[in-house]
Amino acid sequence: MNTxxxxxxxxxxxxxxxxxxxxxxxxxxxISLIGVMGSLAVLYLQLGAEFMAAAQxxxxxxxxxxxxxxxxxxxxxxxxxxxxTSGLARVVGVSLLVALFxxxxxxxxxxxxxxxxxxxxxxxxxxxxxxxxxxxTTYLLPFEVTSILILIAILGAIVLARKEIx
Amino acid sequence: xxxxxxxxxxxxxxxAALLTTLAYLQWIERKVIAHIQLRLGPSRVGPHGLxxxxxxxxxxxxxxxxxxxxxxxxxxxxxxxxAVATALVSxxxxxxxxxxxxFGFSTPMQLTDLNIGVLFIVxxxxxxVYGIALGGWxxxxxxxxxxxxxxxxxxxxxxxPVSLALAAPLLMLNTLSLREIVExxxxxxxxxxxxxxxLQPPFPQLLSFLIFLTAGFAETNRIPxxxxxxxxxxxxxxxxxxxxxxxxxxxxxxYANMITVAAVTTTIFLxxxxxxxxxxxxxxxxxxxxxxxxxxxALYHGLHPARKPDRITLPIVAVVSFGLAALFLLPxxxxxxxxxFWFVAKTGFLFFLxxxxxxxxxxxxxxxxxxxxxxxxxxxxxxxLLVTGLLVALWG
Numbered sequence: 001m002n003t004x005x006x007x008x009x010x011x012x013x014x015x016x017x018x019x020x021x022x023x024x025x026x027x028x029x030x031i032s033l034i035g036v037m038g039s040l041a042v043l044y045l046q047l048g049a050e051f052m053a054a055a056q057x058x059x060x061x062x063x064x065x066x067x068x069x070x071x072x073x074x075x076x077x078x079x080x081x082x083x084x085t086s087g088l089a090r091v092v093g094v095s096l097l098v099a100l101f102x103x104x105x106x107x108x109x110x111x112x113x114x115x116x117x118x119x120x121x122x123x124x125x126x127x128x129x130x131x132x133x134x135x136x137t138t139y140l141l142p143f144e145v146t147s148i149l150i151l152i153a154i155l156g157a158i159v160l161a162r163k164e165i166x
Numbered sequence: 167x168x169x170x171x172x173x174x175x176x177x178x179x180x181x182a183a184l185l186t187t188l189a190y191l192q193w194i195e196r197k198v199i200a201h202i203q204l205r206l207g208p209s210r211v212g213p214h215g216l217x218x219x220x221x222x223x224x225x226x227x228x229x230x231x232x233x234x235x236x237x238x239x240x241x242x243x244x245x246x247x248x249a250v251a252t253a254l255v256s257x258x259x260x261x262x263x264x265x266x267x268x269f270g271f272s273t274p275m276q277l278t279d280l281n282i283g284v285l286f287i288v289x290x291x292x293x294x295v296y297g298i299a300l301g302g303w304x305x306x307x308x309x310x311x312x313x314x315x316x317x318x319x320x321x322x323x324x325x326x327p328v329s330l331a332l333a334a335p336l337l338m339l340n341t342l343s344l345r346e347i348v349e350x351x352x353x354x355x356x357x358x359x360x361x362x363x364x365l366q367p368p369f370p371q372l373l374s375f376l377i378f379l380t381a382g383f384a385e386t387n388r389i390p391x392x393x394x395x396x397x398x399x400x401x402x403x404x405x406x407x408x409x410x411x412x413x414x415x416x417x418x419x420x421y422a423n424m425i426t427v428a429a430v431t432t433t434i435f436l437x438x439x440x441x442x443x444x445x446x447x448x449x450x451x452x453x454x455x456x457x458x459x460x461x462x463x464a465l466y467h468g469l470h471p472a473r474k475p476d477r478i479t480l481p482i483v484a485v486v487s488f489g490l491a492a493l494f495l496l497p498x499x500x501x502x503x504x505x506x507f508w509f510v511a512k513t514g515f516l517f518f519l520x521x522x523x524x525x526x527x528x529x530x531x532x533x534x535x536x537x538x539x540x541x542x543x544x545x546x547x548x549x550x551l552l553v554t555g556l557l558v559a560l561w562g
Contacts, residue, residue, distance in 0.1 A: 025238075027238075027241070027300075027303065031241075031300075034296070050280075050281065050282045050285075051282065051285070053282075054282050054285035054286060054288075054289050055285075057289035057290075057292070057293070058285065058288055058289045058292055061289075061292070061293060062288075062289060062292025062293055062295075062325075063292065063322065063325070066292075066295055066296070066299070066318055066321070066322055067322065069296075069299055069300075069303075069318070070299070070315065070318045070319065070322075073299070073303050073311065073314065073315060073318075074315060127281065128282065128285070128342055
């Protein structure tokens with residue numbers, strides 16, 4: 001059962017991921033990205049990280065992508081035209097892509113040689129309680145630093161936007 | 167295997183009940199609004215217009231289903247289904263009652279009890295905006311697009327107060343499972359004050375309740391926050407171009423969202439299926455008394471009919487009411503359906519509140535809407551959360 005779900009949602013994630021790049025219209029790309037995030041949330045859920053799954057949907061699919069779509073609709077962005085393709089770029093691009101994949105898989109094999117295979121549902125500590133406890137004890141400093149960083153970013157955005165209006 | 171069969175039966179029962187309720191909520195809303203405005207409301211189709219929902223469904227199904235020129239076809243078709251699906255899914259985690267027991271078989275009256283139930287509802291409802299936003303955009307109509315833009319801006323803004331207002335009672339209840347939330351609100355203080363979140367020590371969550379309900383009105387695009395479909399500015403807003411079943415899907419989504427907001431408010435703030443006062447004061451006889459009273463009223467008006475058909479229809483209503491009242495005296499019905507009665511009563515009251523507000527308040531201006539969310543609700547919800555956290559920490 002778990003394997004079937006993993007395969008289904010893994011395939012959906014990959015197909016949507018390719019679709020993000022291939023689609024001509026920004027709205028279609030954005031919707032494909034929502035598909036990627038939704039299927040990733042299901043994969044988190046399968047691994048036992050319930051809070052991560054919910055946060056993935058609430059934050060990424062529910063807030064950030066709504067903002068993306070809002071901006072795309074507001075700017076009324078049209079379809080992209082396919083540019084001229086050169087044969088050389090295709091040949092070099094594909095071979096470089098294959099090389100990158102090869103390098104990545106080699107590095108993963110090399111660096112995480114001792115890591116076992118993933119078991120669905122074997123992971124404990126993904127509940128809201130566990131995540132909350134870890135955030136406010138072990139990782140308190142990084143957590144607070146991140147929130148201050150986000151606050152600074154918000155203030156910076158407001159300051160920049162104000163200058164535009166004046 | 168047993169689990170699968172039970173789940174399918176429960177899902178079928180809940181879906182049938184929900185869809186019938188959705189159809190009749192519209193009738194109730196039209197009737198209540200009409201009486202607020204001193205009109206009669208639907209009264210032609212069937213006795214007291216009771217067959218109006220059926221007539222509406224037939225009208226919508228048989229209407230021509232057209233897709234406007236220049237519309238993005240795929241999204242135009244997808245959007246209404248997205249809207250209605252996200253609206254209906256939330257119901258799956260809401261507990262309607264305690265447990266259903268029959269012949270030694272027992273199952274919780276809830277489709278599924280997730281231990282992240284509250285987060286699940288927040289997540290699903292945050293996806294609801296896509297149906298409206300994409301539908302408005304795909305219609306290739308400037309009014310639809312403006313409605314969709316307003317709707318997404320409004321939903322993003324009001325999601326903050328909603329989440330903050332939800333977080334405060336959760337601090338006190340200390341769980342995210344909706345069933346456990348209701349179970350923790352059982353019991354009474356001083357023997358008669360119910361232990362619901364809005365009345366629970368250390369900090370009664372009355373303020374979060376009001377914030378959540380207000381923001382819930384905005385999240386469901388209801389008056390006074392129905393800017394996305396302001397008919398005197400935007401024709402009909404995001405669903406201007408929609409007709410036939412696709413229009414009906416948007417309509418259903420709006421009502422299903424209202425049910426979700428009312429049911430979640432009931433579960434988290436008003437103690438779910440817990441009774442209003444203890445059993446020793448006779449809370450077990452409330453449904454019997456209410457039904458008997460409504461039967462008596464119907465019987466009186468049936469004997470003194472204002473219109474001719476009332477002479478037949480109202481006595482039938484009276485007989486059915488008396489029958490149900492007698493049924494609620496059976497111990498088996500009491501143990502199983504008293505909790506359901508309390509849940510439905512509270513949710514129904516909140517739905518009535520939605521309609522009442524619609525009949526009473528005018529619409530906001532757009533800048534007022536945004537200022538109200540960011541300068542009013544958001545700071546208040548924030549302070550409320552901080553105070554609750556402090557008091558919970560001090561209380562121990």
